[in-house]
Amino acid sequence: MSPTIDAENTVTEPDASADPAHAGNPLATIAFCRQGATAAPYPHPVCVGVPLAKGQLSPDQPLALSDGETTLPLQTAPLAHWPYGSVRWLRVESLVAFTGDSMPTLTLSPSGPDASGPPIRVTETDDGIDVFNGVRHFHFPKQSAEWHSRSDEGLRIATPELTTADGQPCEAQVLTAWHLLDQGPVRVRLSMTANWRTAQEGMLAKSTITVDIFRDSETVRSAIDLHNPRRARHPGGLWDLGDPGSVHFQSLVIRLRSDRMSQSWVRPHPDDAGIESDGELLIYQDSSGGEHWDSRNHIDADSRVTTTFRGFKLVRQGETVFRGDRAEPVLGVADRLGEVQVCMDHFWQNFPSALEADREGIQIGLFPRQTATPYELQGGERKTQQCHIHFGTDRDALTGCFHPPVPIIDASHYEQTQAFPWFAARETHGPLEDLIQAGIDGPNNFFAKREVIDEYGWRNFGELFADHETLYQAPGEAPFISHYNNQYDPIYGFARQFARTGDPRWFELMDDLARHVRDIDIYHTDDDRVEYNHGLFWHTDHYLDAHTATHRTFTRHNDTSSTPGQTGGGPAAEHCYTTGLLYHYFLTGDTDSRDAVLELAHWMVANQEGQGGFLEQILALKKQDLPRVKAKLRGETVTAHQYPFTRATGNYLNALLDAWTLTGDSQWLKRAEAVIAKTIHPADDPDLRNLLDVETGWSYLVFMASLAKYIDLKRANGDTDGLFSYAVAAFRQYARWMVERERPFLEDPEPLEFPNDTWTAQEIRKILIMRLAAAFDPENRTHYEAKAQEWTEAMTIRLADSPESGFTRILCILMQNYGAYDRIQPIALTDSTPNTGDSTPILTWRTLTLRIIQRMMRGIGTFQPAKERAWLNARLERGS
Structure with a gap:
């Protein structure tokens, strides 16, 4: 139906x-x-x-x-x-x-x-939680980070262990005891959270541990993250390794204790014959094993490369017996309790990694101690890793964990259920599809890009190499280390392409990137500036090397910047992408992506609206209201809009809509509608908004796409009220202006700082608006379709011949804005009146005065001395 x-x-x-x-x-x-x-x-x-x-x-x-x-x-x-x-x-x-x-x-x-x-049996007791899955008993003690597997032979204990940089053990201090997250006929998930404390320094880091137990299965899946909740100090807006907010540690392992081990064995790859020992065994992956295993991508705070040899080594009782490039190992032991074997997801990709057996049991080396230098976890940084533990005797039991089959749903089902906006199941391919397909089939595809700078290791894996930043390098020069940080939402682009084609390579790219972004690229702290906390870091700086900034944009090693007059900064609203994470959650059910969407949405609210406080309101008055006062005193016409007509507001609106889609909470929708009303008006004169100044004005197109998303969601939900009509009327106003006034970005390249084919790819944003306008403003359909066709042909012809067409940024722009816009149901012409109330697009002295008064009243009403002091300290780079 x-x-x-x-x-x-x-x-x-x-x-x-x-x-x-x-x-x-x-x-x-x-x-x-x-x-x-x-x-x-x-x-x-x-x-x-x-x-x-x-x-x-x-x-x-x-x-x-x-x-x-x-x-x-x-x-x-x-x-x-x-x-x-x-x-x-x-x-x-x-x-x-x-x-x-x-x-x-x-x-x-x-x-x-x-x-x-029936659901798997779970029983809460005075000392913890007991689980029986039909073949095995498990126990989760209340005041501990460890968990137990119990059989007739005895008890096997799994214990996470963290050591400091000088090798001292940390104590896991329970914050949230083991508790049930999911319970059903297939799976039970339990979770706990602990602080890692040292005897001398107090809290070092924080971890959340989850364990999945499956029906009638001897295999358990466990994930653990390591999180530094402190803020980075980032002096001068520079985010280099060595920052005082970082923590350093030697190892994080999960130890499975053994009882009189008699034999150990390891297979470097699922199809290999096992190597056995009656004593110690170690398989250790020091680097990616690729051609550029010693890339400058793997440097420490002193700019020294941390990898020491190519690939992995297998050590038996102290002697190296085998070396290789990329391991996907399973390691097991036999002892008085029976047999147990383990493996890790993305063992070589997330190097350094290790699996080790000794007389005390097995160590799953998520961050193994065998590295040349201690690890540094930056302020607000997190890393999650996953392992599998099998409590049986079959040595093939874990082989399916490395490359499990990918579930595929036919594209026609996604179309029929309106799963994606502007989506169609098509078998035909045109020039645009060919350009996008090069992302997995071309010589410079996304997998090949990883190898260029060795985009591997625990901090890098899943990230996209920003190869477009090498455009202006001299021939033969080593490529800049440059990270993309999900700009223009390739997670979403990958998700759409996977749904359209069913090709599991798109799924792999989506999944790897989503896991990276939500751990590394989001600033997981409460202790920095409100506008930074829980924000998404920009990509590393344009046409410069990242050096020791890792994935955090600005480094002390660059004394210039791609942004004139700026050599530092932090997370900002112009760089926020939630939709890919939303669809990663929808396609996989992975709740960590759901949490990331809401984390970013709340950050955007705080970034755009502030959290109150007198000093915050004074600063907002200086930046926002005072320039308007000066403009009016000069006799200029000033628009009444409170939000800029830019990608920052477009990203804000998009995040609010994603949070609404995710939760169904109408408060997100109400805030989104307030943003629309304060950004755009059906009676606007677009010429007053300086949109044709390409360097500063182009990103209004991002807001227009978000506005179209609002219109589409409201209509799909059957809510075509006055606010819907307001949005449609405003959209039409600007779309009609675009037909008359917009020109290709590179038609006049002189004003552009970097006039390259990224601007050609950005034409797809105009094409998107024209295609949508053909449905949203059917009276002028022929004009929109003609302009869209003209721009599409020019864009695809130029890109097809461009050596830049395979660059990461160009592919991501195309994927983000790709869609079957000809399938959109037209919006019927009605005489419904947009809900404009008493609003006018021109700012009056009365409205401006009222805004200033309201701002000051908010500042006075939220004034708290401690809050004001913390706000000031965060900006003056003082300690808390």
């Missing part, structure tokens, strides 16, 4: 329960694509986000999952809802056996009685 749209653009949600045929209709079909070795007969955990049409699934509808022969265990959870409560995205989890060469196809259907099966 599909929603209906009447002549007034009102959407009516169908009642699925009223459809007698609905009960037997499949909701979705899930296929799989093999990526490498897969788990043989052992059921493998599968988790996928399934989009659903409006009204297709009520939250209480029982479901069943089948592979055509067998009903599989099923665990589901809504990820987002449509208005009136039907499920919009559903997390689907099961245990699937991948045997032979063929991949199973699963069908999700409504069922009569609940076919999901």
Whole structure:
């Protein structure tokens, strides 16, 4: 069943329960694509986000999952809802056996009685939580970071251990005891949080540990992060390694204790024969093993390369017996308690990594002690790593953990359920699709880019090499180390391309980048400036080397900047991208991406609105109100808009809309509508806003795209009120101006600081607006379509012949703004009146005076001496 749209653009949600045929209709079909070795007969955990049409699934509808022969265990959870409560995205989890060469196809259907099966048994006791999954007992002590696996032979204890830079052990001080996050027929997840404390220095860092236990499985999955919640001091807005806010440590491991070990073994790769020992075994990955394993990408605070040899080594009882480039190892031991084996996700990619067996048991070296120098975790930085532990005897049990099959849902399903805006399942390819496809098939594809600067290691893996920053380097010069930090949201671009093509390479790029961004590129602290805390760091500086700034833009080693007059700074609203993380959550069910969306959305509110305080309001008066006072005194016409017509406000609006989509909380929508009303007006004169000054004005197009997203979401939700009409009228006003006044950016390259083909790629933003305007302003459809076609042809022809077309930035711009805009339902011409109230686009003295009074009243009302002191200290770079 599909929603209906009447002549007034009102959407009516169908009642699925009223459809007698609905009960037997499949909701979705899930296929799989093999990526490498897969788990043989052992059921493998599968988790996928399934989009659903409006009204297709009520939250209480029982479901069943089948592979055509067998009903599989099923665990589901809504990820987002449509208005009136039907499920919009559903997390689907099961245990699937991948045997032979063929991949199973699963069908999700409504069922009569609940076919999901009973939940895994969980019991809370006075001293912790007990779990029995059908084959094994587990215990999670209340006041400890360790956890236990219990069998008839005895107790095996898993303990995280952190050591300081000089090798002293830290104590895990429990902040939040083990507690249940998820419980169902397929999986139980438990979590705890602890501070790592030293005897001399107090708190060193913080960790959250999660453990997933699966039904009837001997395999457990565990993730642990290491987080430095302190602020960086960043003197002068420079963010180099060696900052006083960093913490240093020697190792972080998970230790599985052994009882009289009799044998250990390791396989460097899943298909290798095992190497055995009756004593110690170590496999240690020191570097990526690639051609540029000793890249300047891996330097410490003193600019020294930290990698010491290429690839990995295997050490048996103190003797190196094998060396190689890139390991995907499984290591196991046999002792009085039975057998246990372990592996890590992205072992070589996240180097340094180690698996080690000795008489005391197994150490899973997430940050192993074997490195040449201690690790530095920057202020507000975090790293999450994941491992798998199997408590059985089959040495093939973990082979499927390295490259698990990727769940695939057909593109037509994404189209029919309106999962993505402006999306269509198409088999044809044009020039634009060919340009984008080069991102995985071209000689300079995203995987090949990683090798150029060795974009690997625990801090770098998943990141995109910003190769466009090498454009002006001399021939033969070593490429700048430059990181992209998700500018123009390649996570979202990858997600769309994966949904459109089903190619698992797009999924891999999306997943790797999302994990990197939410750990490394977001500033996870409460202790710095309000406008910095929990923000997204800019990409590293244009056309300069990152040196020791890692992924934090500005370094003391550069005495110039791509921004004239600026050599330092921090997270800013002009660089915030939430939609890719939103879709990563929808496609994978990974709640860490959900948390990242909301973290960034809250940051944007604080960044744009402040948190109150007298000094904060005085500064805002100086920066925002005083220039308007001076302009009016000079007799200039000043617009009434409170937010700039730029990508900063466009990113803000987009983040608010993503938070609303994610949570359904109307407060996000109300704030978004307030931002629209204070940025744009149906009666605006666009010529007053200086939009044709390309260097400063171009990014109004980002706001226009966010405004179109608001219009699309409101209409899809059946809410075409006066605020919707206001947005449509304002959009039309500027779209009509664009047809008459906009020109290609490179038509006059003289004013541009860097007149390269990034500007050619940016033409797709105008094309997007023209395609949308053809639906949003159907009276002028032919004008918009003609202009869009003209610009598309010019853009694709130039890029097809450009040596820059494969650069990261160009590909990301194209992917972000790619869509099937000809499929958009036109907005009918109605006589509904935009809700403009008493507003006018021209600022009057009365309105300006009222704003200043309100600002000062807010400052006085929120005045607190301690808060004012903290605000001032953060800006004067004083200690707290």
